[in-house]
Amino acid sequence: MKYSYSLRPILIALAALGLAAGFALRVAGLPEWSGPLWAATAIPVLIALLFEIVTSLRAGKVGLDIVAALSMTAALVFGEYLAAAIVALMYSGGQYLESFAEGRARREMTALLARVPRTAIIHRNGGLEEVPIDKVVEGDRLLIRRGDIVPVDGEVAEGLAVLDQSALTGESIPVQQRPGELAMSGSTNVGEAFDLVATRRAAESTYAAIVRLVEAAQASKAPMSRLADRFSLVFLAATVIIAAAAWFLTDDPIRAVAVLVVATPCPLILAVPVAIVSGMSRAAKSGILVKGGGALEMMARVRVLVIDKTGTLTTGTARVIAVEPASGMDADQVLQLAASLDQASQHAIAEAIVADARRRGFVLAVPGEVVESPGEGIEGKVAGWRLAVGGRRFVASKIGAAAPARRASAPGAVTVSVAIDGRHAGEIVLADELRAGAQALLARLRALGIARIVLATGDRRDVARAVTAGLDIDAVRAELTPDQKVLVVLSERKNGPVMMAGDGVNDAPALAAADVGVAMGARGAAASAEAADVVLLVNQVDRIAPAIAIARRSRRIALESVVAGIGLSVCGMIAAAFGHLTPVQGALLQEVIDVAVILNALRALGEGWWPAVASRG
Numbered sequence: 231m232k233y234s235y236s237l238r239p240i241l242i243a244l245a246a247l248g249l250a251a252g253f254a255l256r257v258a259g260l261p262e263w264s265g266p267l268w269a270a271t272a273i274p275v276l277i278a279l280l281f282e283i284v285t286s287l288r289a290g291k292v293g294l295d296i297v298a299a300l301s302m303t304a305a306l307v308f309g310e311y312l313a314a315a316i317v318a319l320m321y322s323g324g325q326y327l328e329s330f331a332e333g334r335a336r337r338e339m340t341a342l343l344a345r346v347p348r349t350a351i352i353h354r355n356g357g358l359e360e361v362p363i364d365k366v367v368e369g370d371r372l373l374i375r376r377g378d379i380v381p382v383d384g385e386v387a388e389g390l391a392v393l394d395q396s397a398l399t400g401e402s403i404p405v406q407q408r409p410g411e412l413a414m415s416g417s418t419n420v421g422e423a424f425d426l427v428a429t430r431r432a433a434e435s436t437y438a439a440i441v442r443l444v445e446a447a448q449a450s451k452a453p454m455s456r457l458a459d460r461f462s463l464v465f466l467a468a469t470v471i472i473a474a475a476a477w478f479l480t481d482d483p484i485r486a487v488a489v490l491v492v493a494t495p496c497p498l499i500l501a502v503p504v505a506i507v508s509g510m511s512r513a514a515k516s517g518i519l520v521k522g523g524g525a526l527e528m529m530a531r532v533r534v535l536v537i538d539k540t541g542t543l544t545t546g547t548a549r550v551i552a553v554e555p556a557s558g559m560d561a562d563q564v565l566q567l568a569a570s571l572d573q574a575s576q577h578a579i580a581e582a583i584v585a586d587a588r589r590r591g592f593v594l595a596v597p598g599e600v601v602e603s604p605g606e607g608i609e610g611k612v613a614g615w616r617l618a619v620g621g622r623r624f625v626a627s628k629i630g631a632a633a634p635a636r637r638a639s640a641p642g643a644v645t646v647s648v649a650i651d652g653r654h655a656g657e658i659v660l661a662d663e664l665r666a667g668a669q670a671l672l673a674r675l676r677a678l679g680i681a682r683i684v685l686a687t688g689d690r691r692d693v694a695r696a697v698t699a700g701l702d703i704d705a706v707r708a709e710l711t712p713d714q715k716v717l718v719v720l721s722e723r724k725n726g727p728v729m730m731a732g733d734g735v736n737d738a739p740a741l742a743a744a745d746v747g748v749a750m751g752a753r754g755a756a757a758s759a760e761a762a763d764v765v766l767l768v769n770q771v772d773r774i775a776p777a778i779a780i781a782r783r784s785r786r787i788a789l790e791s792v793v794a795g796i797g798l799s800v801c802g803m804i805a806a807a808f809g810h811l812t813p814v815q816g817a818l819l820q821e822v823i824d825v826a827v828i829l830n831a832l833r834a835l836g837e838g839w840w841p842a843v844a845s846r847g
Contacts (some may be wrong), residue, residue: 507782
């Protein structure tokens with residue numbers, strides 16, 4: 231446990247003032263007072279450090295802070311007061327720099343927590359009332375003012391919503407949501423005020439789920455950090471042995487002091503967690519929430535990707551891919567009338583037809599005399615026309631004649647027949663299409679070193695093969711149950727660490743079984759987001775590539791910091807042992823190394839080279 235964050239600035243100020251005052255006394259012709267003042271400067275920092283070490287030892291942890299305590303103690307015992315004061319200043323400053331660096335690295339994730347809305351403006355009893363967001367229930371109508379953060383998931387009821395989703399998805403361009411379209415909680419209204427009808431309670435909304443995931447991510451500790459803790463014993467032993475050998479062989483205790491003060495713990499205890507947290511923060515800025523440092527490190531090592539089809543490789547929702555009008559009919563009219571009638575249905579296919587018509591800008595009429603046969607179709611009147619929309623058998627039974635034969639649909643496609651005033655008017659073809667950029671994503675993953683890509687789906691084999699035709703996929707596993715998906719993940723481990731990407735409840739077991747589980751979108755199934763190690767906050771599969779690239783860069787930077795820092799420290803310790811460095815020079819060299827490795831670790835906050843990789847294909 232580190233000493234109080236509020237105490238750190240005081241210790242830094244005390245050490246800096248004491249060091250400066252000692253030099254001032256020398257300039258003033260009173261050098262005999264400099265040594266005691268520098269000693270007095272080092273003692274408070276040493277006491278705080280010893281308290282920290284005792285606390286850690288009680289918790290069963292042996293850390294590299296012992297090296298700093300030994301160096302200050304040895305310097306004080308053997309009269310190297312200036313070296314002790316420099317170590318005290320640099321150590322207290324290094325701890326403060328660590329806090330600043332980690333705070334800077336966590337900035338993007340912390341920003342998500344800081345933006346949590348506390349209240350909402352609700353329409354009630356003919357007026358507006360401000361209420362705590364936990365009082366908002368499904369169906370409440372909210373006023374979202376300019377600059378407000380959308381407190382709950384909901385549908386735009388009135389007005390054009392212009393929303394900045396950059397804090398959630400990393401997309402800098404605001405999106406426009408029209409009446410009937412969904413608005414994501416956590417977005418910022420950068421346009422005019424609009425009304426929103428809540429579709430979820432605050433605790434169940436997208437932003438609340440993201441906040442819970444962020445809190446879990448911030449509480450985690452990276453395996454490399456734990457490795458550093460274990461390695462600290464080896465480094466501590468090596469430091470003591472070199473210092474003792476220098477003293478024993480030369481009978482000069484000052485060389486031992488120089489060895490101790492040049493030994494730097496920062497490459498292990500500071501640089502590694504700073505690099506890992508920086509990578510997590512960089513990922514969060516790009517709409518990729520990594521739950522912990524362990525997930526980031528493992529993601530850097532993955533060699534196999536097992537990916538779900540529905541909702542992951544494909545959009546997961548049926549979309550209109552063709553409208554085939556009967557002879558003498560207009561395709562736009564067929565779709566417009568069918569969508570107008572389908573407004574009265576809650577069937578997923580009907581909702582897809584309505585959504586497509588609205589995207590095309592069609593004005594939909596209000597249907598009347600509606601009669602729906604669940605799972606079969608719907609009939610009613612639209613603008614004076616008598617319509618029947620549904621399966622081929624349902625429509626044929628309404629008009630007394632079968633629809634003309636049509637060309638075979640693609641595997642997995644759904645055909646909806648439309649009849650107008652007792653005659654066949656055409657058919658609407660829907661399918662679950664590949665996500666935009668899916669093919670380019672696979673090429674990027676290959677460039678990043680993913681050696682094997684496997685599709686794992688519960689869908690029919692012919693549908694899976696049709697969807698993946700032409701894609702760079704090594705194997706297709708279809709008609710799988712959730713437990714069979716787990717077996718696919720486990721069997722692929724022989725080829726290297728496995729990443730599993732999915733979005734549904736049925737993917738949750740496989741996500742948990744994989745070395746790294748990636749859940750698609752914060753609006754996906756709660757079970758998959760809970761089981762996954764990484765959550766893509768924006769529902770775009772192509773974010774997997776930058777996630778892997780960021781992870782690999784962060785891990786590489788962490789290892790660079792460790793190798794360079796420890797290597798320089800060992801060289802400095804050997805030089806000190808042979809008398810080439812004084813304790814003061816060793817202390818200064820130590821802190822130059824410390825600052826260098828921390829600044830190097832912070833490079834993980836930058837974009838690096840992954841955007842160039844992500845743009846290939």
